[in-house]
Amino acid sequence: MMTPVNPSTPVLEVTGLAKIFGGLRAVSDFNMTIQKGELVGLIGPNGAGKTTAFNMITGLYFPTHGEIKFEGTSVVGLQPHEITRMGIGRTFQNIRLFSNLSVLDNVRIAYHFHSGYSLTDGILRNANYSKNERELTEKTQDFLSIFHLNKFEGEIAKNLPYGQQRRLEIARALACNPHLLLLDEPAAGMNPKEITELMDLIHFIREKFDLTILLIEHQMRLVMDICEKITVLDFGEVIARGTPVEIQNNPKVVEAYLGKGAANVA
Amino acid sequence: MQNTLVEQNSPPVDLKPRMSLAWVGKAFLIALSLLIVYLLGTNLAKNPSLFANIILSGLQMGFVYAMIALGYTMVYGIVKLINFAHGDVFMVGAFVSYYLVYRFNFQNWPALFFPDMPPMVVVVIGTISVIIIAMIVCVLLATTIERVAYKPLRNAPRIAALITAIGVSFFLEFFGALNFVFSPRFIPYTRPFEVVAWYIDGSGIHSIVAGTQPPANAITFSNIFLIIMIVSILVQIFLQFLVKQTKMGIAMRAVSYDKPTARLMGINVDQVISFTFAIGAAFAGLGGVLYAIAYSSINTQMGILPGLKAFVAAVLGGIGSIPGAFVGALIMGQAEALTMGFISTPMRDAVAFAILIIVLLVRPTGIFGEPENEKA
Amino acid sequence: MELGFLIGSVVKIGAILAYLYGLLWVLGHKKLWVKIVGVVAAFAIVQLAFTITIGDSTILNEFDSGLVFQAASMTMIALGLNLIYGFNGQFSLGQWGFYGIGAYTAADITFRWINGDSRGLLVVGIGSILGAVMILGIQKWLSRLRGVPVLSAFTFYLFGSVLVGAVAVVIGNALNPAISPLLGSAYEPGPLSQGIWLQIVYFLAIIFAGVFAGEVSFLFGLPVLSLGSDYFGIATLGFTIIVNTLMLNSDTILPFPEMKGGRGMIGIPKLTTWFWAFFFMLMVIIIMRNVIHSSTGRTILAVREDETAAKAMGIDLASTKLLTFVIGSFFAGIGGGVYAHYIGFLSPGTFDFLAGFNPLIIVVFGGLGSMTGTIAASFGWIFFLEGLLRVLLGQMGPDAPTWRFVLYPIVLLLLMLIRPQGLLGTVEWGFLKAPFVRPRENQHTASDVVEG
Structure with a gap:
């Protein structure tokens, strides 16, 4: 169903996106265009609607208004799993691993839709099953070793240290083979050393998997260091966009974070 | 601040699914409801007085269900638990009154102390005291269950609590079915007062003399019907008042919205939950006594199906909503009576659950429920 | 003694x-x-x-093999329920209803067969095969469309099923005169209603009963599986009650006079043998093991663990749940068929929804998500509680058997309080374990950018 992507087509094009819960406007008139290979940050105070925007892009929420185009195709109204299969991977703000399953299985689940064999093959345990299951497992093991998780592969996911759980979640999202990766507060709860490691990891996967990345983050150090472009949301609306330097000097942004009056001081 | 201005800016994009087939489901539902309306209409035209009698018996059932459904809806609203044992509390209420009336002749106690009292007053006071004792026993039982079985599981997965509730329900049924407790038999219930029935025909209201049949075209009703109706409506008004006007009611609503915050506001959450169980159990006990008086046969498993149907009624009305439970219960009573009258008696249970499934499909929040805000 | x-x-x-x-x-x-x-x-x-x-x-002795047959059918039902509840996380109380559907369907096929009527096999067989084709066809068609509401999809499947049923009845009636002369009657069995042919019909009857139960569960599960877990529980409980009501009225509301409604269906040929009981049980165990340890099986587990994350991993939640529900009900249907041909008599009382909590107790007891635990618990349950306690308590007085039912809930309550994941948790032994994965050391330590 996918046509070859024209290089000039933006990876993600969001126009006029809005979501209203009851009477509450969580997101209104959100516009954003991301070109291939960009690393874009989405910041804003708590409750600004960042995660809601993510949930609409990945299909968990149905937008009240607006259009979302991924590589030129509209994804509004598609089921979340269909959107994932088109090539949008994501992680969650509060880590959502399959906590009682092993690290290996966590990643093998993400490989499911290109497992290469059907349920019937699985029930019959035929040659097709054995071959593909072995390949799948080896692929997963290779993949885990890229992330230095191979020594944990038999471990139950919830027993991993916190930093490794974040890493596993990113690995799992990448196993879905996305073109666009959405990271929802990847640095939440990390100490400065772990944040440095995370920044290295993000640079590394971006090169290695040829990714376009959109990330939500509160850790300004991380955002300012690695993002090329930043969009700022406040009360569901875009209040600024630009390079890290522009954003740092934008009075509206300072106001949104620190309140009125602070802008004059800054 | 500029939130309201946004609407004009955003381009009008059509978000309708591209190949909408929603009409197919709607057409199916409309056809189904037309069929039901047609069936009811032809039966009404055929024999209006039979139809009216069926409606009245449905009302009687509905008012009893309403008293049980209130407990379900309040408990679910607060702890999100389907309290399976609620139907068995109802059963215990009926049995307590049975023992009081049959073994101890308790409804005559005022006559022992005040021999001059008119018999009418003796019966009224006696029956009320029987009901109050049954309610107290039910309250004690329900709070014990809550302490022993549910409280330790408050932070466990919801399904663990549901299985526990099923276990408690089984325990009450089968413990009650032991021979030295209630015995597993169907027991004919001795009423604390006599049944008086009336009929209405073209010439007015007449009382039915025992042993005679009312005329064919008459609409009959009894004093039990009137009592159940009045009591059920009073209970409904009382609960509305409780929840809307009193401090406890405000605490209950707060706990149902957000338990941690309610705790921070200084509300004793455990006490509120116990109180909710107690209120629900009191009215289940009341319903049990009235049910037993109306249908005059009791059994340790009598609470299961009325309990489940009351739960369906609570879901139908919108779980967590007190007027919803009341309206839902009345609809359930009608559905059941009409099925018994015009389709077949055994199908009444099937219809009750068919209603549940349809409601959950079409409007999962029920008639009075507010659509839930999704939040991941 | x-x-x-x-x-x-x-x-x-x-x-x-x-x-x-x-x-x-x-x-x-x-x-x-x-x-x-x-x-x-x-x-x-x-x-x-x-x-x-x-x-x-x-x-x-005979008593023991009776218990083994009962335990075998209970194992199949409980495994199905464990798949739905333990592995997929959907709290279902409908398993007993599918068990009943399987029992009555299989019994009706063989009962009619030995009484010179081939329509049972023909109609159910053709109906279940065409039904499967219809379901798969409509599913494929609907999957190409965007945003079809559940209710509309359900309407399509419902009308499809009615159509398929009508076609099956017409074909069955047309073919019956050609086959029935070969069947003879109950007193004078014809060539096709004895020996190896009867065994084949028995096998087909049980498989078709399972498939039919699976198709009913598809129709029922499609609309209700989207509900939250405890609503789903109540809806499935309602399903069990509806099925039981239909059984009680199978000769009045449903057109099956041979099922005799509440009086119970008698004269079902007792064809379940040690071989067949073990054959079907092993079949179910092996299918279940292979499903769980396949890629699809891992998605089933993923749905239990975290639905939102599962969606984000590209897993189609609705169809995974539906698939699990259908497989579980298929197992229950097969268990029902085996049971019906062991006991030879079916009464709606057996399929009362209260008895329907038994498989749930077994599954919870054995361990949610443990096949080993479920199998052991099913056998233990039947032997201890149905066999042993009934005999022992029976000697202790008339009230004593009832005490069993007082003991179950107490055990269940204690279990929920002390060990809610069941005795064995998710442990599997030997054959039922996931295929061993050899750890791979070496390679790809290349990038010094990422540190462990």
């Missing part, structure tokens, strides 16, 4: 479980000759146990 009986029973159940486990081990063995020798030896052991006498009776 009672002590001896007690010890004997404990030894017997242990021996039977060890036997079952040995059989599974043999079937899972890599070498073909081990499989063949093992299976032959297994059947020889059973034959010997029925012939060798110790004291005044054979090692195994």
Whole structure:
């Protein structure tokens, strides 16, 4: 169903996106265009609607208004799993691993839709099953070793240290083979050393998997260091966009974070 | 601040699914409801007085269900638990009154102390005291269950609590079915007062003399019907008042919205939950006594199906909503009576659950429920 | 005497479980000759146990095999429920209803067959095959469209099923005159209603009963699986009650006079043997194991663990749940067929929704997400509670059997309070374990950018 992507087509094009819960406007008139290979940050105070925007892009929420185009195709109204299969991977703000399953299985689940064999093959345990299951497992093991998780592969996911759980979640999202990766507060709860490691990891996967990345983050150090472009949301609306330097000097942004009056001081 | 201005800016994009087939489901539902309306209409035209009698018996059932459904809806609203044992509390209420009336002749106690009292007053006071004792026993039982079985599981997965509730329900049924407790038999219930029935025909209201049949075209009703109706409506008004006007009611609503915050506001959450169980159990006990008086046969498993149907009624009305439970219960009573009258008696249970499934499909929040805000 | 009986029973159940486990081990063995020798030896052991006498009776007697058949069908039902609830996280109380559907369907096929009526097999067989084709076809068509509401999809499937049913009845009625002369009657069996042919019909009857139960569960599950877990529980409980009501009125509301409504269906040929019981049970166990340890099986587990994350991993939540529900009900249907042909008599009382909590208790007891636990718990349940306690308590007084039902909930409550994940948790033994994955050290430590 996918046509070859024209290089000039933006990876993600969001126009006029809005979501209203009851009477509450969580997101209104959100516009954003991301070109291939960009690393874009989405910041804003708590409750600004960042995660809601993510949930609409990945299909968990149905937008009240607006259009979302991924590589030129509209994804509004598609089921979340269909959107994932088109090539949008994501992680969650509060880590959502399959906590009682092993690290290996966590990643093998993400490989499911290109497992290469059907349920019937699985029930019959035929040659097709054995071959593909072995390949799948080896692929997963290779993949885990890229992330230095191979020594944990038999471990139950919830027993991993916190930093490794974040890493596993990113690995799992990448196993879905996305073109666009959405990271929802990847640095939440990390100490400065772990944040440095995370920044290295993000640079590394971006090169290695040829990714376009959109990330939500509160850790300004991380955002300012690695993002090329930043969009700022406040009360569901875009209040600024630009390079890290522009954003740092934008009075509206300072106001949104620190309140009125602070802008004059800054 | 500029939130309201946004609407004009955003381009009008059509978000309708591209190949909408929603009409197919709607057409199916409309056809189904037309069929039901047609069936009811032809039966009404055929024999209006039979139809009216069926409606009245449905009302009687509905008012009893309403008293049980209130407990379900309040408990679910607060702890999100389907309290399976609620139907068995109802059963215990009926049995307590049975023992009081049959073994101890308790409804005559005022006559022992005040021999001059008119018999009418003796019966009224006696029956009320029987009901109050049954309610107290039910309250004690329900709070014990809550302490022993549910409280330790408050932070466990919801399904663990549901299985526990099923276990408690089984325990009450089968413990009650032991021979030295209630015995597993169907027991004919001795009423604390006599049944008086009336009929209405073209010439007015007449009382039915025992042993005679009312005329064919008459609409009959009894004093039990009137009592159940009045009591059920009073209970409904009382609960509305409780929840809307009193401090406890405000605490209950707060706990149902957000338990941690309610705790921070200084509300004793455990006490509120116990109180909710107690209120629900009191009215289940009341319903049990009235049910037993109306249908005059009791059994340790009598609470299961009325309990489940009351739960369906609570879901139908919108779980967590007190007027919803009341309206839902009345609809359930009608559905059941009409099925018994015009389709077949055994199908009444099937219809009750068919209603549940349809409601959950079409409007999962029920008639009075507010659509839930999704939040991941 | 009672002590001896007690010890004997404990030894017997242990021996039977060890036997079952040995059989599974043999079937899972890599070498073909081990499989063949093992299976032959297994059947020889059973034959010997029925012939060798110790004291005044054979090692195994009719009472024991009755319990084994019951335990086998309970294992299938409980495994199905564990798949739905333990592995997929959907709290279902409908398993007993599908069990009943399977039992009545299979019984009706063979009952009609031995009474000179082939329509049971023809209609159910054609109907379930066409039904499967219809479901798969409509599913494929609907998957191309965007945003079809559940209710509309349900309407399509419902009308499809009605159509398929009508076609099956027409074809069955048309073919029946050609086959029925070969069947004879109950008193004078024709060539097709005895011997190997009857065994084939028995096999088909049970498979079709399972498929039919699976298709009913598809139709029922499609609309209700999207509900939250406890609403789903109540809706499935309602399903069990509806099925039971229909059984009670099978001769008045439904057009099946031979089922005799509330009086119970009698005269079902008792065709379940030790071979068939184990055959179907092993089939169910092996299918279940292979499903769980396939890629699809891992998505089933993922849905239990975290629905939102599962969606984000590209898993189609609705169809995974539906698939699990259908497979689980298929197992229940097969279990029902085996049970019906062991007991020879079906009464709606057996399929009362109260008894429907038994598989739930077994699954919870054995461990949510443990096949080993479910199998052991099913056998233990039947042997201890149905066999042993009924005999022992029966000697203690008229009230005593009722005490069993007082004990179950207490055990269940204690279990929920102390060990809510069940006795075995998610532990699996031997044959039922996931295929071993050899850890790979070495390679790809290249990038020094990422540190462990």
